[in-house]
Amino acid sequence: MARQxxxxxxxxxxxxxxxxxxxxxxxxAMATQIEGMSDETLRVEExxxxxxxxxxxxxxxxxxxxxxxxxxRRARVYEITAAxxxxxxxxxxxxxxxxxxxxxxxxxx
Amino acid sequence: MSLWSRLGNVFRSGAVQRELDEELQFxxxxxxxxxIAAGTTPEAAARDVARRFGNPLRLREQSLDVKLxxxxxxxxxxxxxxxxxxxxxxxxxxxxxxxxxxxxxACVAAFSLVDALILRQLPVREPGQLVYMTFPTDDPERPESxxxxxxxFVALRAAARGRADLFAMSTQVMRPVRxxxxxxxxxxxxxxxxxxxTFERLGVAAARGRLLTAQDDVRPGAHPVVVVSHxxxxxxxxxxxxxxxxxxxxxxxxxxxxxxxxxxFTGVEPGRPTDIWFPYAMFxxxxxxxxxxxxxxxxxxxxxxxxxxxxxxVMEMAFRNVRRDWAERVGANExxxxxxxxxxxxxxxxxxxxxxxxxxxxxxxxxxILASIAVLVLLIAGSNVANLFLARAxxxxxEMALRLSIGAGRGRLIQQVLIESALVAAAACLxxxxxxxxxxxxxxxxxAPAGDPVQLSLRxxxxxxxxxxxxxxxxxxxxxxxxxxxxxxxxxMTALKTGGGRSGARAGVMRPFVAIQVAFGLVVMFVGTLLVxxxxxxxxxxxxxxxxNVLLVSMExxxxxxxxxxxxxxxDVLERLRRLPGVxxxxxxxxxxxxxxxxSNPRLPGRGRETIETTMAPVTPGFFETMxxxxxxxxxxxxxxxxxxxxxxxxxxxxxxxxYFAGAPAVGRFVEGRMGNKNVDKYEVVGVVGDTKYDLRKxxxxxxxxxxxxxxxxxxxxxxxGDAVVLATRLREEIRAANPLFRMTxxxxxxxxxxxxxxxxxxxxxxxxxxxxxxxxLAAVGLYGVLSYSVVQRTREIGIRVALGxxxxxxxxxxxxxxxQPALVGAGFGLAGGLYLSRFVESLLFxxxxxxxxxxxxxxxxxxxxxxxxAALPALRAVRVDPVVALRYE
Numbered sequence: 001m002a003r004q005x006x007x008x009x010x011x012x013x014x015x016x017x018x019x020x021x022x023x024x025x026x027x028x029a030m031a032t033q034i035e036g037m038s039d040e041t042l043r044v045e046e047x048x049x050x051x052x053x054x055x056x057x058x059x060x061x062x063x064x065x066x067x068x069x070x071x072x073r074r075a076r077v078y079e080i081t082a083a084x085x086x087x088x089x090x091x092x093x094x095x096x097x098x099x100x101x102x103x104x105x106x107x108x109x
Numbered sequence: 110m111s112l113w114s115r116l117g118n119v120f121r122s123g124a125v126q127r128e129l130d131e132e133l134q135f136x137x138x139x140x141x142x143x144x145i146a147a148g149t150t151p152e153a154a155a156r157d158v159a160r161r162f163g164n165p166l167r168l169r170e171q172s173l174d175v176k177l178x179x180x181x182x183x184x185x186x187x188x189x190x191x192x193x194x195x196x197x198x199x200x201x202x203x204x205x206x207x208x209x210x211x212x213x214x215a216c217v218a219a220f221s222l223v224d225a226l227i228l229r230q231l232p233v234r235e236p237g238q239l240v241y242m243t244f245p246t247d248d249p250e251r252p253e254s255x256x257x258x259x260x261x262f263v264a265l266r267a268a269a270r271g272r273a274d275l276f277a278m279s280t281q282v283m284r285p286v287r288x289x290x291x292x293x294x295x296x297x298x299x300x301x302x303x304x305x306x307t308f309e310r311l312g313v314a315a316a317r318g319r320l321l322t323a324q325d326d327v328r329p330g331a332h333p334v335v336v337v338s339h340x341x342x343x344x345x346x347x348x349x350x351x352x353x354x355x356x357x358x359x360x361x362x363x364x365x366x367x368x369x370x371x372x373x374f375t376g377v378e379p380g381r382p383t384d385i386w387f388p389y390a391m392f393x394x395x396x397x398x399x400x401x402x403x404x405x406x407x408x409x410x411x412x413x414x415x416x417x418x419x420x421x422x423v424m425e426m427a428f429r430n431v432r433r434d435w436a437e438r439v440g441a442n443e444x445x446x447x448x449x450x451x452x453x454x455x456x457x458x459x460x461x462x463x464x465x466x467x468x469x470x471x472x473x474x475x476x477x478i479l480a481s482i483a484v485l486v487l488l489i490a491g492s493n494v495a496n497l498f499l500a501r502a503x504x505x506x507x508e509m510a511l512r513l514s515i516g517a518g519r520g521r522l523i524q525q526v527l528i529e530s531a532l533v534a535a536a537a538c539l540x541x542x543x544x545x546x547x548x549x550x551x552x553x554x555x556x557a558p559a560g561d562p563v564q565l566s567l568r569x570x571x572x573x574x575x576x577x578x579x580x581x582x583x584x585x586x587x588x589x590x591x592x593x594x595x596x597x598x599x600x601x602m603t604a605l606k607t608g609g610g611r612s613g614a615r616a617g618v619m620r621p622f623v624a625i626q627v628a629f630g631l632v633v634m635f636v637g638t639l640l641v642x643x644x645x646x647x648x649x650x651x652x653x654x655x656x657x658n659v660l661l662v663s664m665e666x667x668x669x670x671x672x673x674x675x676x677x678x679x680x681d682v683l684e685r686l687r688r689l690p691g692v693x694x695x696x697x698x699x700x701x702x703x704x705x706x707x708x709s710n711p712r713l714p715g716r717g718r719e720t721i722e723t724t725m726a727p728v729t730p731g732f733f734e735t736m737x738x739x740x741x742x743x744x745x746x747x748x749x750x751x752x753x754x755x756x757x758x759x760x761x762x763x764x765x766x767x768x769y770f771a772g773a774p775a776v777g778r779f780v781e782g783r784m785g786n787k788n789v790d791k792y793e794v795v796g797v798v799g800d801t802k803y804d805l806r807k808x809x810x811x812x813x814x815x816x817x818x819x820x821x822x823x824x825x826x827x828x829x830x831g832d833a834v835v836l837a838t839r840l841r842e843e844i845r846a847a848n849p850l851f852r853m854t855x856x857x858x859x860x861x862x863x864x865x866x867x868x869x870x871x872x873x874x875x876x877x878x879x880x881x882x883x884x885x886x887l888a889a890v891g892l893y894g895v896l897s898y899s900v901v902q903r904t905r906e907i908g909i910r911v912a913l914g915x916x917x918x919x920x921x922x923x924x925x926x927x928x929x930q931p932a933l934v935g936a937g938f939g940l941a942g943g944l945y946l947s948r949f950v951e952s953l954l955f956x957x958x959x960x961x962x963x964x965x966x967x968x969x970x971x972x973x974x975x976x977x978x979x980a981a982l983p984a985l986r987a988v989r990v991d992p993v994v995a996l997r998y999e
Contacts, residue, residue, distance in 0.1 A: 027136055028139040028140065046136060046163075046168065047168055054175040054176055058175055071142075075135050076128070076131070
């Protein structure tokens with residue numbers, strides 16, 4: 001539970017970043033990559049991954065299409081849209097501002 | 110964009126769900142594969158994945174909520190479920206939809222008629238400022254006339270200056286107009302004489318050419334120009350631009366068509382669109398300056414800030430002055446009292462926003478009555494549907510309880526039931542609109558005889574659609590809510606425990622609806638019966654002549670002739686027709702026996718200056734034989750009477766003889782006055798004939814039959830020995846052969862002419878009678894439904910009772926009492942309501958009153974008998990309940 005909470009609020013940012021830098025990915029790949037890159041610190045629950053993805057999709061920040069995966073199955077891959085890139089910039093700036101603020105408090109309090 | 114994609118997803122929610130499932134399944138499979146590759150056993154891998162995923166259904170729902178509009182999705186689901194539920198009970202559903210659409214359609218049709226004839230404003234500039242005037246008459250049955258004479262109009266116009274601009278528009282009359290040469294066929298067109306400024310005052314523009322102006326209305330007889338209506342231009346000239354500049358002939362004058370009016374303006378009389386407008390100055394020259402020609406309506410456009418009451422007082426004053434002048438000019442033989450009455454009789458200024466219309470004054474009340482009946486039938490049909498859903502709600506108690514106990518909100522349940530009734534109502538609305546689109550024009554066709562049809566523009570505009578939609582919503586709310594609340598109020602525990610739909614739910618909730626149905630049903634039947642009885646009485650009135658097998662043939666002369674040769678020619682035609690096989694008798698008369706007539710005020714010798722009032726009927730010899738009007742004394746006209754120039758013979762009817770000769774023999778007496786023949790002013794009564802009615806509703810009026818002046822050829826009356834209509838073609842040929850100057854234009858039968866005078870009564874009786882039947886059937890169906898439901902519900906109870914030895918008769922009584930109570934309560938209210946509402950139809954009734962024996966017993970008896978029949982089947986079923994089966998079933 002604690003690990004999931006750590007992700008609260010930042011999952012859309014992570015997903016957008018991932019899609020912006022590593023191109024079209026399906027849900028499972030995004031989950032494993034986040035886990036891999038964070039050395040298992042951040043674990044993405046399926047229960048929050050897919051609703052988050054679908055919300056981003058409905059907002060028009062990412063779009064989905066069906067492709068054939070390496071194993072020959074139909075997989076739904078997502079890619080970031082132009083609107084998504086703008087949103088990514090906003091979210092990134094906000095994240096940086098928050099972490100900077102938190103850092104300041106940790107340092108000076 | 111997001112809303113749209115979600116809206117779209119609602120309608121492909123199945124596909125959306127499948128895609129979601131596939132996406133999630135892919136994820137599960139990938140992870141499982143990887144875990145196995147890392148060395149986990151397949152079982153452990155599957156467990157691990159399942160644990161991580163949690164409840165896949167919830168996951169799916171979460172995503173669905175994102176992808177779809179949840180409320181819309183639930184709505185769409187309820188619609189699908191509702192359709193499934195309704196199609197399961199297809200017969201019942203069809204009956205409900207059918208009865209509702211009939212009632213809704215009737216309401217919509219009634220509204221579109223009321224709208225077109227009564228409510229809609231004239232398509233002119235600021236119709237609210239328009240007024241017209243009504244003038245006093247001596248006739249107590251029709252105290253107001255819409256027409257007046259030229260001097261009155263001129264005086265009023267001068268008096269109104271500064272407050273209102275007055276203009277004149279004559280009554281509309283069908284006149285024969287030729288569009289080709291002087292011998293071309295005459296075509297009947299609706300004509301109207303209007304003062305020159307009329308179009309300007311109304312604010313009507315020209316579609317082609319120009320409209321009439323004040324310059325076209327200066328000197329009587331000097332302005333041979335006309336304007337045609339857009340519809341007429343399209344109909345007669347196919348919209349040919351060259352029609353402007355063409356000539357037409359009316360009487361013996363030529364007129365030039367100078368323009369076409371704007372297509373939206375069809376005249377000021379709803380239902381009677383004008384074809385051609387003539388300048389006021391081109392009317393009969395004798396009418397100008399004469400008080401005796403009452404031919405024109407007086408309209409006005411009030412100036413801004415002038416109210417109707419102000420205009421009224423000014424107009425009244427001016428009217429009094431002009432009446433005083435008139436009385437002084439006519440003569441001094443009147444008593445001061447009658448003079449004061451004449452001068453003081455008031456004129457009325459009325460709003461002309463929706464146009465003055467004789468059609469409206471004739472049909473306004475009938476239309477409102479029919480509209481009210483339609484609304485009552487809608488209420489009956491609505492409560493039927495409510496009962497249907499109540500029964501279904503009870504039958505689905507188990508399902509509802511189950512849904513409630515696994516967490517469905519009551520709101521959702523209410524929504525579900527409401528949606529079902531809304532589906533029924535929406536379907537009914539659709540069919541109702543279709544029904545109205547057919548029914549409304551059919552009713553319009555019944556408003557007037559075929560020769561002079563009413564043309565109402567029945568647009569399916571937003572107002573009609575709004576009424577249809579509003580009624581649909583109202584029906585749903587009114588009659589869907591009770592079942593919906595009933596369905597949601599189940600207590601899951603009891604409902605589930607007692608099992609399938611027999612939780613002691615009684616038909617009690619339905620009883621109010623049974624009472625409503627019976628009450629409204631009785632009101633509709635009561636009013637319907639009154640109107641049908643009245644029409645039956647009216648149809649069986651003896652008009653005093655034998656109408657069957659008599660043809661009325663309209664004839665015209667191709668060219669003008671001098672009087673003596675024309676008279677000879679006419680007599681010759683009559684003689685030749687008489688010799689045709691199949692013809693029993695032939696004659697001619699100026700007016701239809703039951704149609705328009707003119708009255709005159711001759712004097713009796715020895716009675717001073719006192720005048721009498723009588724209807725004048727110019728006829729040829731043979732008329733009484735053709736119409737089979739009995740001769741009571743003296744003789745009828747002989748062919749010798751017709752041949753002479755100074756014929757002074759007249760025949761009077763029984764009422765005339767009784768009223769004016771007070772029982773003394775009438776034959777040989779004299780009547781003085783102008784009766785058509787310029788050279789004679791003293792006429793001798795040569796015979797007395799039986800009374801005939803010019804209006805079937807009224808008592809016979811005094812009539813003087815005089816010899817027809819052939820300058821006006823009226824209608825030929827032909828009595829056939831066999832089928833009269835077959836004879837018509839032969840008559841046409843024979844008339845042409847007899848004299849090429851005569852031409853038969855149209856024909857009808859006397860029976861049809863009699864029927865035509867009863868159009869309004871027939872329309873009312875037909876429609877009210879029809880709705881009375883519909884109301885009766887619906888009430889019976891409702892009663893039957895509730896009773897059968899109640900018997901089904903109580904099968905077990907009845908079984909126990911029978912097993913315990915209950916008498917069968919007692920069972921029948923129980924079942925019948927179940928319906929009897931609300932039915933009797935409803936009948937009481939219905940009777941009271943019917944008696945109260947019958948006041949509004951009373952003025953339309955003929956020799957029938959609401960408190961007659963038959964007017965009360967007929968509807969009440971029929972209704973109670975029907976109710977008994979409706980109760981019989983369920984009662985029989987209750988009696989046949991086999992206790993063993995009933996108890997084992999449980």
